[in-house]
Every structure is written in structure tokens, then in C-alpha cells.
Amino acid sequence: MDPSEVNLPPLKDLTIDNITENVNLVNSTNPSPRFKFLLERLVVHLHDYARETRLSHNEWLQAIQFLTSTGQICSDVRQEFIxxxxxxxxxxxxxxxxxxxxxxxxxxxxxxxxxxxxxxxxxxxxxxxxxxxxxxxxxxxxxxxxxxxxxxxxxxxxxxxxxxxxxxxxxxxxxxxxxxxxxxxxxxxxxxxxxxxxxxxxxxxxxxxxxxxxxxxxxxxxxxxxxxxxxxxxxxxxxxxxxxxxxxxxxxxxxxxxxxxxxxxxxxxxxxxxxxxxxxxxxxxxxxxxxxxxTEKETAELRDRNSIEALKKLNMTVRIVDGLPVPDVNWRDTQTVSRQG
Amino acid sequence: MDPSEVNLPPLKDLTIDNITENVNLVNSTNPSPRFKFLLERLVVHLHDYARETRLSHNEWLQAIQFLTSTGQICSDVRQEFIxxxxxxxxxxxxxxxxxxxxxxxxxxxxxxxxxxxxxxxxxxxxxxxxxxxxxxxxxxxxxxxxxxxxxxxxxxxxxxxxxxxxxxxxxxxxxxxxxxxxxxxxxxxxxxxxxxxxxxxxxxxxxxxxxxxxxxxxxxxxxxxxxxxxxxxxxxxxxxxxxxxxxxxxxxxxxxxxxxxxxxxxxxxxxxxxxxxxxxxxxxxxxxxxxxxxTEKETAELRDRNSIEALKKLNMTVRIVDGLPVPDVNWRDTQTVSRQG
Known part of the structure; x- marks a missing residue:
């Protein structure tokens, strides 16, 4: 947790236009390529959503309250998030x-x-x-x-x-x-x-x-x-x-x-x-x-094939690790392509 | 709630490729243009996220569990979603x-x-x-x-x-x-x-x-x-x-x-x-x-101007209603443009 260990650009003065890239930089130091990919796409979509809708603070707060009450009504026999x-x-x-x-x-x-x-x-x-x-x-x-x-x-x-x-x-x-x-x-x-x-x-x-x-x-x-x-x-x-x-x-x-x-x-x-x-x-x-x-084998092969084809259409080059896609080789390329979305 | 009142195309056999459009059709019967816009973008980003990451059922379930525990730890003095x-x-x-x-x-x-x-x-x-x-x-x-x-x-x-x-x-x-x-x-x-x-x-x-x-x-x-x-x-x-x-x-x-x-x-x-x-x-x-x-007036004017300019860059034509953007005139156009994301 020593900040001197953190090898990242200074995170200051983040704006509507550069915050996504910077949050993804901070998140990219974790070791799992798949988790990194899941988080990178999450932050891109979450931020794009706020930018495209020009989400207001009031609407954001209503969403926070909605998610909170959705979690709070869950119990052993009720799963409101599902x-x-x-x-x-x-x-x-x-x-x-x-x-x-x-x-x-x-x-x-x-x-x-x-x-x-x-x-x-x-x-x-x-x-x-x-x-x-x-x-x-x-x-x-x-x-x-x-x-x-x-x-x-x-x-x-x-x-x-x-x-x-x-x-x-x-x-x-x-x-x-x-x-x-x-x-x-x-x-x-x-x-x-x-x-x-x-x-x-x-x-x-x-x-x-x-x-x-x-x-x-x-x-x-x-x-x-x-x-x-x-x-x-x-x-x-x-x-x-x-x-x-x-x-x-x-x-x-x-x-x-x-x-x-x-x-x-x-x-x-x-x-x-x-x-x-x-x-x-x-x-x-x-x-x-x-x-x-x-069979599991047949399904896995079909799943892998579908993943590669679908992501190719989105201009994302991926490789399959444990049955799930991760960006191939050049992580920054993927990020650049996806930011156009 | 009489299904005969629902004036929508039959929702059956939804696939990876057509589900987003159809969920947005069902959601589009509500009367608020702003709420419709917020939901339309939400469904597009949520579905695009699952399609791009090829989200697995296990990962989805972990996300459900994460959101549930995030809601459940909230109290009068703790807001984990914020x-x-x-x-x-x-x-x-x-x-x-x-x-x-x-x-x-x-x-x-x-x-x-x-x-x-x-x-x-x-x-x-x-x-x-x-x-x-x-x-x-x-x-x-x-x-x-x-x-x-x-x-x-x-x-x-x-x-x-x-x-x-x-x-x-x-x-x-x-x-x-x-x-x-x-x-x-x-x-x-x-x-x-x-x-x-x-x-x-x-x-x-x-x-x-x-x-x-x-x-x-x-x-x-x-x-x-x-x-x-x-x-x-x-x-x-x-x-x-x-x-x-x-x-x-x-x-x-x-x-x-x-x-x-x-x-x-x-x-x-x-x-x-x-x-x-x-x-x-x-x-x-x-x-x-x-x-x-x-002043509030100056901020509102700046906010409106920023919204229109930012959304123009995303090829979305909007009008401002109560200080927030909604798609202008042709709702389907907006949806088509945004689906390219």
C-alpha cells in the first residue's frame, strides 16, 4: 500500500474526457488478464453511459438508491438482482x-x-x-x-x-x-x-x-x-x-x-x-x-468459435484462456478500439 | 395488465443478436422520453458488455452476488454503492x-x-x-x-x-x-x-x-x-x-x-x-x-451547451427538456446509431 510502489501516471485533474482511460490504467495493474478485461469494459460502458445520457447527480442518486434497495430486499429465498x-x-x-x-x-x-x-x-x-x-x-x-x-x-x-x-x-x-x-x-x-x-x-x-x-x-x-x-x-x-x-x-x-x-x-x-x-x-x-x-467438449468448441467470430466483428483480437476471451497481445489497441463505441 | 392491451411484436425466440432491440421495444411504451432514453442506453450498454466480454454464467453470478452484498452492507451510516x-x-x-x-x-x-x-x-x-x-x-x-x-x-x-x-x-x-x-x-x-x-x-x-x-x-x-x-x-x-x-x-x-x-x-x-x-x-x-x-442560470446554459455538443459528436441529435437531453424526433434513428457502439 506504499504509494511510492504505485507505478502510474499522476491521477489528478481528471476530466469528462480523460477519466475513463485513467481509471482503466489504475485497474490494469492486477495480474488477471480476464479480470482486467472485464473491468476495462465495465468502466468504459459505465462512463460512456454517463457521458451519453449526461446523467444528472439526481438521476445517479436515484440509481444508487434503487440498487441499494434491490440488495436490501434480497434474502435466502429472494434474489432481486437476478x-x-x-x-x-x-x-x-x-x-x-x-x-x-x-x-x-x-x-x-x-x-x-x-x-x-x-x-x-x-x-x-x-x-x-x-x-x-x-x-x-x-x-x-x-x-x-x-x-x-x-x-x-x-x-x-x-x-x-x-x-x-x-x-x-x-x-x-x-x-x-x-x-x-x-x-x-x-x-x-x-x-x-x-x-x-x-x-x-x-x-x-x-x-x-x-x-x-x-x-x-x-x-x-x-x-x-x-x-x-x-x-x-x-x-x-x-x-x-x-x-x-x-x-x-x-x-x-x-x-x-x-x-x-x-x-x-x-x-x-x-x-x-x-x-x-x-x-x-x-x-x-x-x-x-x-x-x-x-457434450461439454462440443459446447466449449462452439463457444470459443462464437467468441472469436463475434469479437472479430467488433475489431477485437482475442485469445481464449480457460474458455473465455482476453485481449490478445496489445492491450492498448483493444482499449483504443473500444473507446470508439 | 391485460396482455391483449400490449401492442408489441411477439417476444419469442430472442437471440444474442436481437434481444437488445426487443427489450428496448418493450421498455419504450412508458410515457417519459427521458426515462425511455436512460433505459434504452442502459440496456444497450448492459447487453453490449455481455456480448463483448462473452460473459459467462459464473461471472454473471459472481456479479449478482457482489451487487447483493454491496446492497446488504449499506445502512443509515454506510453507503457502499456510492x-x-x-x-x-x-x-x-x-x-x-x-x-x-x-x-x-x-x-x-x-x-x-x-x-x-x-x-x-x-x-x-x-x-x-x-x-x-x-x-x-x-x-x-x-x-x-x-x-x-x-x-x-x-x-x-x-x-x-x-x-x-x-x-x-x-x-x-x-x-x-x-x-x-x-x-x-x-x-x-x-x-x-x-x-x-x-x-x-x-x-x-x-x-x-x-x-x-x-x-x-x-x-x-x-x-x-x-x-x-x-x-x-x-x-x-x-x-x-x-x-x-x-x-x-x-x-x-x-x-x-x-x-x-x-x-x-x-x-x-x-x-x-x-x-x-x-x-x-x-x-x-x-x-x-x-x-x-x-449562478444557476449560467451553469444551466453551459450544461445544455455541453450536452448538445457532446452528443452531436456521438451522432445523436437531442433536444433539452428540463435541463436534460432526450433524443430528438426520431427515436429509432438514435437507437440505430447507438447500436453501432
Missing amino acids: LLSDILGLSLLVDSVDHPKPPGSTEGTVLGPFHTHDAEHLENGCIMSYDHNGEPLLVTCTVKDIRGNPIPDVKIDIWETDSSGMYDVQHAGRDKPDGRCILTSDKEGKFWFKGIVPVPYPIPHDGPVGKLLLKLSRHPMRPSHMHFMFEKEGWDKLVTALYLRGDPYETSDAVFGVKESLIVELGQVDKETAGKYPGTHEGMRLLTYDFVLV | LLSDILGLSLLVDSVDHPKPPGSTEGTVLGPFHTHDAEHLENGCIMSYDHNGEPLLVTCTVKDIRGNPIPDVKIDIWETDSSGMYDVQHAGRDKPDGRCILTSDKEGKFWFKGIVPVPYPIPHDGPVGKLLLKLSRHPMRPSHMHFMFEKEGWDKLVTALYLRGDPYETSDAVFGVKESLIVELGQVDKETAGKYPGTHEGMRLLTYDFVLV
Whole structure:
């Protein structure tokens, strides 16, 4: 911390025009190229934002207060910053960048703030929702690779709201998980369970994010959906969800998560199916879907290729370190190019 | 909230390349042109940041956790988001944009997170620091306009740390303000008081911002300074500080606040001065400074002119509404231009 150790130009008389460059100089003494890159772009965008909008002190202070209240409403069971990221489209964008999907594989979508780590490992055929007001639903799915081969032993996290549109963690006095479970795909890549028909619901909108939506004249609704997350060593983690065809919010999801390939039409359990799945009956609602996973290796290669191509278009020459881009060789060049943005 | 009322293109299958445009379309239905502009630029920069850095889900999650802990450490006497803005140079930048200073006027600098609203109104000549370990300092100043005319009845907020480098609010069990006061300039534009010689100090660095500085290999020190804030109807509010010449952190301020015009050399009270200011003595340290304020009207005109010129350079045609720019006439043009960034 001895200032004489700091080998930097004197930081004094910083102006609207030179402050970005100087803040980035101070930040550039840290040893990680990736962290340096993340900070350099952050400072450029933050400063460009203030310069382009001519941000006033009052507006800045309102932003400070908004961020503070967003942090303060967070708890073990509420993550308002994820909600904020969701309604600004950032969550979907990050998922798309980090988990590119080759044709034929199942698309990903937003994780949302309601995944928990305490769901019970249950057996195929289980009941995962104890909401008696919900409309019973049989869900039968497969997990396969892109060539159609079943993938056994995949860990599948599944979660949905109850019939009132609330996740278990949104109810006071929750003593155990409900409307969520963890299953494992069998030798044929199959998994199945009994849940309830998903319903549309508002994201929590009694906090700062809700106020922001109101100010933006936007509704807080998400179309009916059920969340799925797939994990197995060697396979790219898939965070996705299935949406119901014809939902009133199908094309106006507050968090931009709907993809055509993830929309399903519910069917009905017929006599034969009812016979195959104990605890079901003819006429019960039925959801079937075939999920397709991609290997980690294939995803990493695609991600690297996409990164290099996308950044080339932005005139940034990068190299990939641990699967993430850092500016190549001449750091100052990158900075100069990016300042034109 | 009836989705049929929403007159927007269907939001489905959003990709890395089209999500920004679509999020901005949804946000553009709110009625305020300024708020629309602020949100449009925010979404563009946020998304461009993720696209340029190829932000990973893990990095995104770390950012979510960082922002959450930054909000959660905030309290009545601690504002970690202002600290974050300070160490990223945003606070100084916003002050420079919002309070442009014509030549000859006193420059502004960062407010910092330690101004309070409970300082006592005291008389000129008061003692404002009761720290007996501090080196006594007589401060004699004037407030004038740009033509050299004194400005009486200016409300002046003054605050500084104690000799240990801590503001009163940083001590547990604070029952009343110390090291801060509010004075009023007299008929000749003069104000004077007895404080202590400022010392360098670290900004609070036991929280998320401190961890960030450490990760950036940056020190948390601020050079010795004393804060001043000037308010009078019709005059542009001046938030500034005076820095001591020769401080070890003079050119490496953690929050980028130092300006050459705000650096002072301390003098010594001579016999004549000691006679004029009761409670002072020959040899006591002396700080003198002449502050120059600008009218609100002059500042507003300068601010408007600067905005239009700066945004013209960015190919944005704007009009000024209530002192702040909004895109002129064709909103879509602005968006197209800005998307090139």
C-alpha cells in the first residue's frame, strides 16, 4: 500500500474526457488478464453511459438508491438482482452466450430466481407437487444425445409453482420442498413424474423490480412453464423450461424466456399409457418431451468459435484462456478500439 | 395488465443478436422520453458488455452476488454503492457533467458517502472538531462570484475526519455530530472556523468494495482533505474539497477526486491574524481559500451547451427538456446509431 510502489501516471485533474482511460490504467495493474478485461469494459460502458445520457447527480442518486434497495430486499429465498437481470434481458443473453446450442439440441432459457438446492432426490414415477388444487399432470420425457442415443444417469432438477402461481419458497413457514424434485434418467434415458399443470404467474413485484416494471408500463407476468435443469459429467449443463401453447403471456413473457422449440401442447393420458404409469388415469393431462443434450467438449468448441467470430466483428483480437476471451497481445489497441463505441 | 392491451411484436425466440432491440421495444411504451432514453442506453450498454466480454454464467453470478452484498452492507451510516461509484470514477464524472465550471470558478469534486444531514448550524469562529489529538487549524475563507463580488448568506456544509482518519459516523455510539458544521457567509462573503489539520485515510475497505480494490491491486487511501458544500438560491450548488499539498496520496486518490486548483499549502497564523480571530494563537496552522460560485442560470446554459455538443459528436441529435437531453424526433434513428457502439 506504499504509494511510492504505485507505478502510474499522476491521477489528478481528471476530466469528462480523460477519466475513463485513467481509471482503466489504475485497474490494469492486477495480474488477471480476464479480470482486467472485464473491468476495462465495465468502466468504459459505465462512463460512456454517463457521458451519453449526461446523467444528472439526481438521476445517479436515484440509481444508487434503487440498487441499494434491490440488495436490501434480497434474502435466502429472494434474489432481486437476478429478477432485475431477468427483466432487462441480461439473463437470457448470458445463457445464450455461455451455452450455445448446435442445431438439433434443446435450447436453454432463464434459470430464474427460484431454483433451490434442497429438492429431494425422488424415484421416477414420483408425485412432486402436493397441491390438491392443481390439475394433475403426467410428465414423461427422454434425455438423448444429438444422434438419438439415450443418456442414462442424468441428474434432472425440476421445479414449478403451485396452482396459485407461487413457488414453495414464496410461502411463509415452508418446512420442506414442494413442487420440486431431482430425478435420474434410466437406462433408456427416460424420466417421468406426476406434477400439476403449470399456470401463469407474476414475478415478485412488490419490490424495486416491480416498481421499475410499473414505471416502464410493463406487466410482471410469466407464461405457464415448468423448469428443468440437466447435469451429467461430460455434458453441457442445460438450464431450460417448457412452456404451454396458447398461454395468454406466450409472447410477452416479463423475462423474455419463451422459445418456440420449448412450447408444448398438453395431451391426454390414454388407456394404454394409464396402464403403464401407476397412479395415473385415462383423461389425465399429459406432457411429453424429448430433451437433447450436447457434450461439454462440443459446447466449449462452439463457444470459443462464437467468441472469436463475434469479437472479430467488433475489431477485437482475442485469445481464449480457460474458455473465455482476453485481449490478445496489445492491450492498448483493444482499449483504443473500444473507446470508439 | 391485460396482455391483449400490449401492442408489441411477439417476444419469442430472442437471440444474442436481437434481444437488445426487443427489450428496448418493450421498455419504450412508458410515457417519459427521458426515462425511455436512460433505459434504452442502459440496456444497450448492459447487453453490449455481455456480448463483448462473452460473459459467462459464473461471472454473471459472481456479479449478482457482489451487487447483493454491496446492497446488504449499506445502512443509515454506510453507503457502499456510492463507494463503488467513487472507486470506478463514476461519481467524479457525473459531478463534472452535471456541474460544469466556467474558467475562474471553483471546481467541484466527489461528495463521498460521509455527508450527513444533521450537522449543527454554528457561528463563524466556531470550533467544529472536538478531537484533542488533532492538530488545531484555523480556516478563513471567502465566497465570491466570478467578478469578485462577495456572496453573503451562503449555506456552507463542512465536514472532515478526526485525527485517526475516521468520520464521526464511523464510530459506534455516535450521539451527536463532530467534525462537521454548517456556517453562513457574512456580508463580505467571509466564513471562518477552527477545525483540525486533515489526515489521509482509507475509505471503508472491510466490505465488497474493499475486496474489489484488493483484487484490483489498488490501495484504498484518500489524500488529506476537507469537504465543503455551498448552497444559496440562484447559485449552482458546489460540492468540493480542499486537498493538502505534498500528501503521499496526492496523485493516487482511491476515488480520483484531486484537482490541482483545489490543493492548498497550509500557512501559519501570525500575530496580527491571531489578534483578529479569538481563540487562535501565533504559529497555529492556517488554511485560507477563496471560493468562487457560478449562478444557476449560467451553469444551466453551459450544461445544455455541453450536452448538445457532446452528443452531436456521438451522432445523436437531442433536444433539452428540463435541463436534460432526450433524443430528438426520431427515436429509432438514435437507437440505430447507438447500436453501432
